[in-house]
Amino acid sequence: MSELTLAISEKIIKAALAHGQSLGLKxxxxxxxxxxxxxxxxxxxxxxxxxxxxxxxxxxxxxxxTGAGSRWLDANAASRPHFVQALNGVAGGGMxxxxxxxxxxxxxxxxxLGAVGITGDTSDNDEACAxxxxxxxxxxxxxx
Amino acid sequence: MSELTLAISEKIIKAALAHGQSLGLKxxxxxxxxxxxxxxxxxxxxxxxxxxxxxxxxxxxxxxxTGAGSRWLDANAASRPHFVQALNGVAGGGMxxxxxxxxxxxxxxxxxLGAVGITGDTSDNDEACAxxxxxxxxxxxxxx
Amino acid sequence: MSELTLAISEKIIKAALAHGQSLGLKxxxxxxxxxxxxxxxxxxxxxxxxxxxxxxxxxxxxxxxTGAGSRWLDANAASRPHFVQALNGVAGGGMxxxxxxxxxxxxxxxxxLGAVGITGDTSDNDEACAxxxxxxxxxxxxxx
Amino acid sequence: MSELTLAISEKIIKAALAHGQSLGLKxxxxxxxxxxxxxxxxxxxxxxxxxxxxxxxxxxxxxxxTGAGSRWLDANAASRPHFVQALNGVAGGGMxxxxxxxxxxxxxxxxxLGAVGITGDTSDNDEACAxxxxxxxxxxxxxx
Numbered sequence: 001m002s003e004l005t006l007a008i009s010e011k012i013i014k015a016a017l018a019h020g021q022s023l024g025l026k027x028x029x030x031x032x033x034x035x036x037x038x039x040x041x042x043x044x045x046x047x048x049x050x051x052x053x054x055x056x057x058x059x060x061x062x063x064x065x066t067g068a069g070s071r072w073l074d075a076n077a078a079s080r081p082h083f084v085q086a087l088n089g090v091a092g093g094g095m096x097x098x099x100x101x102x103x104x105x106x107x108x109x110x111x112x113l114g115a116v117g118i119t120g121d122t123s124d125n126d127e128a129c130a131x132x133x134x135x136x137x138x139x140x141x142x143x144x
Numbered sequence: 145m146s147e148l149t150l151a152i153s154e155k156i157i158k159a160a161l162a163h164g165q166s167l168g169l170k171x172x173x174x175x176x177x178x179x180x181x182x183x184x185x186x187x188x189x190x191x192x193x194x195x196x197x198x199x200x201x202x203x204x205x206x207x208x209x210t211g212a213g214s215r216w217l218d219a220n221a222a223s224r225p226h227f228v229q230a231l232n233g234v235a236g237g238g239m240x241x242x243x244x245x246x247x248x249x250x251x252x253x254x255x256x257l258g259a260v261g262i263t264g265d266t267s268d269n270d271e272a273c274a275x276x277x278x279x280x281x282x283x284x285x286x287x288x
Numbered sequence: 289m290s291e292l293t294l295a296i297s298e299k300i301i302k303a304a305l306a307h308g309q310s311l312g313l314k315x316x317x318x319x320x321x322x323x324x325x326x327x328x329x330x331x332x333x334x335x336x337x338x339x340x341x342x343x344x345x346x347x348x349x350x351x352x353x354t355g356a357g358s359r360w361l362d363a364n365a366a367s368r369p370h371f372v373q374a375l376n377g378v379a380g381g382g383m384x385x386x387x388x389x390x391x392x393x394x395x396x397x398x399x400x401l402g403a404v405g406i407t408g409d410t411s412d413n414d415e416a417c418a419x420x421x422x423x424x425x426x427x428x429x430x431x432x
Numbered sequence: 433m434s435e436l437t438l439a440i441s442e443k444i445i446k447a448a449l450a451h452g453q454s455l456g457l458k459x460x461x462x463x464x465x466x467x468x469x470x471x472x473x474x475x476x477x478x479x480x481x482x483x484x485x486x487x488x489x490x491x492x493x494x495x496x497x498t499g500a501g502s503r504w505l506d507a508n509a510a511s512r513p514h515f516v517q518a519l520n521g522v523a524g525g526g527m528x529x530x531x532x533x534x535x536x537x538x539x540x541x542x543x544x545l546g547a548v549g550i551t552g553d554t555s556d557n558d559e560a561c562a563x564x565x566x567x568x569x570x571x572x573x574x575x576x
Binding site for chain 3: 438
Binding site for chain 2: 003005006010036038039040041042043044045046050053
């Protein structure tokens with residue numbers, strides 16, 4: 001499987017939201033981007049605040065943009081803040097460099113197919129839901 | 145019903161996509177925004193091009209921003225182009241003023257609950273799918 | 289009187305809204321800017337759509353920016369569209385060049401104290417409300 | 433009461449300004465946004481500087497955007513500066529992440545109805561006026 005279809009993206013979102021619900025998390029917003037960094041599907045749960053679509057998209061975009069889950073960007077923001085700030089400069093401010101943006105990789109070979117970005121609870125919980133969502137499809141999750 | 149939930153938004157998208165499929169239309173992208181102009185749900189069908197999420201969102205946003213379906217903006221772009229151009233200026237370039245952005249109104253009372261924006265086929269066909277999607281939920285469609 | 293106070297600005301807005309109500313107009317948004325082009329007061333009536341604050345402000349700003357009511361900009365948009373487009377370029381897209389932005393001038397001497405911008409009904413009706421609002425304060429209205 | 437009307441918004445502003453006056457604070461600017469983050473009413477007191485409308489709006493917007501009073505953003509700006517900087521990136525620079533942006537919640541159930549943003553004195557005093565303004569209407573204030 002070399003492409004991230006809408007059907008798979010929906011499955012990832014539904015599984016991520018189910019994981020959040022099973023943990024009693026706050027309302028989440030989940031974005032799935034393809035390998036080109038473009039939105040395939042997004043869902044914002046009732047009560048998730050108005051900037052969440054951009055935040056979820058920004059986490060997933062940061063992952064696709066750098067080829068690493070957004071946890072890697074979060075670590076770099078501590079060790080090399082000027083680097084992450086500059087990345088966001090060339091990215092037009094579209095990155096959100098905290099955990100919760102997770103690469104979707106092919107089960108075999110590991111090619112990057114896209115990324116999931118989640119926001120609404122703590123960054124660690126957001127990331128756990130993204131991993132659970134990807135796992136439900138048999139694809140490989142790479143949180144960075 | 146006074147709020148556009150995620151469940152209703154999904155129902156609108158699925159019905160709009162089914163309508164497009166029944167007509168043999170090109171791959172579509174469908175965005176549903178709430179009454180504040182913020183994304184609730186978006187789906188981009190396989191093969192729908194990469195800018196479609198912004199186009200679908202821009203049609204729906206134009207409807208919410210002005211309180212009229214985007215067909216109204218399309219008519220004004222012909223009669224008063226400087227007005228529509230200026231609206232897009234104060235809107236930060238976020239409006240796509242052609243048919244396919246349809247207001248979602250409450251069945252009783254007609255309050256604006258949100259808007260659907262669709263792109264991928266002709267503007268008229270895009271709009272027809274938006275109307276079909278809204279109709280499937282029992283809410284009222286206002287194309288402008 | 290050489291300055292546009294908040295008290296006068298509120299009086300203008302209330303009189304403009306009362307005029308609109310007496311004519312049975314749609315819900316309006318009214319912005320009052322000072323002579324520097326900065327917001328003093330704004331009110332958006334219930335049911336006035338979400339982009340109206342920017343539209344009302346953009347009409348008033350266009351008037352202050354050029355020293356003429358926005359009807360003058362509207363006329364220029366027909367005769368010299370490239371000029372109005374270029375004005376909006378240097379203005380950062382913040383002008384809305386249609387009637388409804390009216391200069392507030394001192395009753396004696398005619399100095400520009402600020403501008404009122406109104407949107408929600410037809411441009412002509414919006415402008416009539418701005419003139420009525422300014423008239424209620426004893427200041428002079430200049431629609432361009 | 434499920435919507436933030438103009439009448440309620442005016443009442444909030446007047447009570448906030450009265451509170452500031454009773455404390456002898458500097459001239460204030462007060463913005464009230466609805467649940468979609470759009471301006472309902474704004475008043476800038478005589479002597480309040482020219483950028484205050486954007487600052488007041490930016491505090492209120494930050495609260496609505498994240499679903500927490502802007503004191504929460506202020507705390508995060510200390511602990512995770514790259515996160516708040518990135519939020520402002522995806523928000524187009526429209527957030528002012530310091531105290532003084534207070535959520536307006538329904539008295540029963542706690543739904544977010546909008547937010548008040550105040551600027552002009554110290555951030556703590558600004559916030560106190562926002563809380564006093566909301567309290568005067570019987571709604572619940574959530575400073576974050």
